Amino acid sequence: MKSLPEISEKVRKNLIWKSIFRRDYRNSIRDRAQAVFGNVFLHLHPVQVRESAVKLRFTWGMGGITFFAFILLVITGVVLMFYYHPSIDQAYTDIKDLEFQVPFGVILRNLHRWGAHFMVIVVMIHMFRVFMTGSYKAPRQFNWGIGVFLLVLTFLLSFTGYLTPWDQLGFWAITVGTNMGAATPLLGYQGPFSEYLHITPYNDIRFALLGGAQVGGNALLRSYIWHCVAIPLISIILMFVHFWRVRKDGGISKPQK
Amino acid sequence: MNPFIQIITQPDNIAIVIMIIMVTFFTGWAFQQAFDNDKLLAAGRPVDGENDKFIDTFKPLVRIELLIAIVVMVGLTVWSIAVDAPLEEIANPTITPNPAKAPWYFLGLQELLVYFDPWLAGVVLPSLIVVGLLAIPYIDINPKGNGYYTFAERKYAIIIFSFGFLVLWLLLIVIGVFFRGPGWLWYWPWQEWDHARVVFEPTRDLTSVIGIDSRSLPGFLIGAFVVGSYLAGGMIAPYRYWKKNNPELLSQLGMVRYITIMFLFITMMSIPIKMVLRLVFLIKYIWITPWFNV
Numbered sequence: 001m002k003s004l005p006e007i008s009e010k011v012r013k014n015l016i017w018k019s020i021f022r023r024d025y026r027n028s029i030r031d032r033a034q035a036v037f038g039n040v041f042l043h044l045h046p047v048q049v050r051e052s053a054v055k056l057r058f059t060w061g062m063g064g065i066t067f068f069a070f071i072l073l074v075i076t077g078v079v080l081m082f083y084y085h086p087s088i089d090q091a092y093t094d095i096k097d098l099e100f101q102v103p104f105g106v107i108l109r110n111l112h113r114w115g116a117h118f119m120v121i122v123v124m125i126h127m128f129r130v131f132m133t134g135s136y137k138a139p140r141q142f143n144w145g146i147g148v149f150l151l152v153l154t155f156l157l158s159f160t161g162y163l164t165p166w167d168q169l170g171f172w173a174i175t176v177g178t179n180m181g182a183a184t185p186l187l188g189y190q191g192p193f194s195e196y197l198h199i200t201p202y203n204d205i206r207f208a209l210l211g212g213a214q215v216g217g218n219a220l221l222r223s224y225i226w227h228c229v230a231i232p233l234i235s236i237i238l239m240f241v242h243f244w245r246v247r248k249d250g251g252i253s254k255p256q257k
Numbered sequence: 258m259n260p261f262i263q264i265i266t267q268p269d270n271i272a273i274v275i276m277i278i279m280v281t282f283f284t285g286w287a288f289q290q291a292f293d294n295d296k297l298l299a300a301g302r303p304v305d306g307e308n309d310k311f312i313d314t315f316k317p318l319v320r321i322e323l324l325i326a327i328v329v330m331v332g333l334t335v336w337s338i339a340v341d342a343p344l345e346e347i348a349n350p351t352i353t354p355n356p357a358k359a360p361w362y363f364l365g366l367q368e369l370l371v372y373f374d375p376w377l378a379g380v381v382l383p384s385l386i387v388v389g390l391l392a393i394p395y396i397d398i399n400p401k402g403n404g405y406y407t408f409a410e411r412k413y414a415i416i417i418f419s420f421g422f423l424v425l426w427l428l429l430i431v432i433g434v435f436f437r438g439p440g441w442l443w444y445w446p447w448q449e450w451d452h453a454r455v456v457f458e459p460t461r462d463l464t465s466v467i468g469i470d471s472r473s474l475p476g477f478l479i480g481a482f483v484v485g486s487y488l489a490g491g492m493i494a495p496y497r498y499w500k501k502n503n504p505e506l507l508s509q510l511g512m513v514r515y516i517t518i519m520f521l522f523i524t525m526m527s528i529p530i531k532m533v534l535r536l537v538f539l540i541k542y543i544w545i546t547p548w549f550n551v
Contacts, residue, residue: 035315045318050309054317057290058306060283061325068326072333092347099344110337117272118333120362124422125283131393131418132287134402134411141394148390155362162360169269171348172357176367180379185549191376192549214350253404255307 044243046251053252058133062126066154067239069119073157076112077228084164086224088217091166116158123154135253143245146238153235160227163220174223175215181206261446264435268343271336273361273434280427284419290406291415304405355439355452364433365426371441372531374550382524389521393418396518398509417522425528460541463534471545480544484551491523492516 002010011017012024022038025031033047052058083102084094098105127147130136136144159177162170182188182204186197189204201213211218246252265274294304312318346352359367369378401410408415438444439452462471463483469476496515499507507515534540544551 029313032313032315036319042315042319045314047314048311049314049318050306051312052306052309054312054321056321057286060286061321064322065325065329068329072330088348095344106341107334107337110340110342111333113342114272114336114340115333117269117361118275118329121272121276121279124427125279127390128280128283128422129287131422132291132415133404133406135404136394137397137400137403138394144394145391148387151390152387158362159360165344166348168345168348168352168354169343171350172354173360176357176359177363180366180375183375184380185376188376188380191380215348254309255304255405256403257304257307257401 044247046247050252050254052254059252060125060129062122062129066119066123066126069115069122070235070239072115073112073119074232076108076115079108080112081228086164086221088166088220091164091220095165095167116161120154120158123151127151133253137256140245140249140253143242143249146242146245150235150238150242153231153238157227157231157235160223160231163215163223164227166220171215174219178206178209178215178219181209264446268340269361270434271340273431276427277431280423284423287406288408291408294405294407295409298407298409304407306405356437356441358433358437361430361434364437365429368429368433368437369528372528372535376549377551382528385521385524389525392517392521396514396521398514417525421525425525458539460535460539462542462545463540466538466540471542477545480542480546480551484544487527488523491526492519495519 012021023031023034025035036042036045036047080098083098083105085091095109098109102108130144130147159174163174164170182190182201184194184205185191186193187199187205188194189199189201189206191199194204201207207213209219209222210216211222264270290305297304358364366378366383369382372378373382397411397414399411399414401407402414435446436443438448438450439454440456442454442456444450462476462480464471464476464479469479471477471480496507496519510518531543534543542550
């Protein structure tokens with residue numbers, strides 16, 4: 001019988017272990033740095049950060065929590081996609097199946113629903129924190145703008161997801177929401193001046209959003225693709241820029257006087 | 258059950274309750290830190306974080322990130338075990354629920370429909386919110402308060418932003434969620450919703466208050482004059498005030514910035530102004546034109 005340190009020593013000498021971790025971690029300055037820049041996920045961080053980055057009271061961790069919520073929603077969302085057809089004949093019964101047939105289907109859907117509400121809340125609080133610390137000021141003006149777009153995309157992600165269960169709540173929330181589009185000046189058929197462009201309910205901006213003059217099968221397909229593919233892709237690209245710029249603009253903002 | 262308990266424990270409304278608690282907590286925390294730093298600044302001492310040292314990312318930062326991730330995950334899991342996401346009846350275009358509400362984060366905008374026509378409430382004002390947010394870093398030329406909580410060094414920025422975020426955005430959402438019932442009528446949370454209730458509230462237009470038909474030419478001209486002088490007055494009055502009392506500020510801002518700031522500010526303040534006109538004086542439109550009404 002070998003002792004635990006012996007086993008651990010043997011594992012760390014193992015060819016497979018070494019191929020993954022490359023070098024021993026002995027808690028030297030070099031090892032701590034290597035742990036960050038040698039890891040594709042951790043190398044988002046600088047090797048060293050200012051103390052405030054570790055204290056909750058400055059950042060409240062809100063940006064990171066938003067990102068975590070996004071990852072959780074991508075994972076639960078992908079699993080939900082296995083059980084879902086974006087057609088008005090099947091969408092509703094698919095959600096019922098989640099409730100009664102799919103193992104852990106209820107908690108899967110709950111996590112996605114409450115995670116989405118949570119992400120909208122924390123992203124707004126993140127913006128509030130960045131404003132209150134004046135962190136949008138030079139040199140971070142551009143990144144604040146990226147953040148504003150990410151905030152809007154978060155709303156749109158949640159909004160497009162509303163329709164997917166094809167129940168009364170989603171149907172009428174989307175109807176109310178897209179009816180606003182009909183009021184767009186020039187481009188919506190109820191908006192001011194639209195008659196000069198010969199805009200009707202069949203060629204206005206609302207028609208483009210819904211793929212029809214009212215919420216129906218096309219609207220469900222469009223919202224599904226915006227929700228699962230298009231907006232996440234745009235968001236991920238903007239997140240790359242957002243995180244990159246946090247680093248390039250000097251990390252967590254520090255008092256500049 | 259008590260209607261108040263019923264309405265705040267509706268599954269989707271639990272998120273709003275959580276939002277109220279979180280926003281209250283973090284607003285308090287932000288202002289507390291701001292006032293703490295203000296005291297330090299007044300005493301000429303360094304603010305919180307100014308003398309920060311550098312520490313290793315691995316492990317202190319990675320550790321706290323992991324801890325927060327676990328706490329959030331546990332919280333969301335408990336929430337998901339305790340409360341089931343609702344699924345209503347299958348979508349039916351022939352049955353309109355009353356009230357038909359937009360998703361909760363857009364209810365502030367839906368609330369604006371009481372005071373503005375849809376092209377303003379649903380399109381122009383939301384677009385201006387986004388434009389205004391994007392413009393903030395470029396129109397706020399105050400170099401102070403960069404990277405730390407403070408109130409004293411940027412009073413106006415914080416007051417205006419907090420008013421917009423906490424009152425015009427979040428408070429209107431809370432009103433839309435908890436205080437609006439059938440027909441978008443006001444219901445206190447302890448009142449039962451009454452679908453037969455009709456409130457006869459005759460509204461009038463601004464010019465009809467002084468006896469002029471708002472759809473007549475004089476009514477049109479007076480309306481145009483009032484809206485025009487609100488916009489022009491809002492532009493010119495602060496300019497003249499600052500020109501006299503703080504000309505340095507004006508020259509630092511420059512014309513483009515000044516016009517942008519005042520335009521956004523005037524637009525923002527038109528919301529509470531129209532609310533008061535509508536709620537207190539029962540005035541619906543200020544200006545009726547053949548194309549749109551304001």
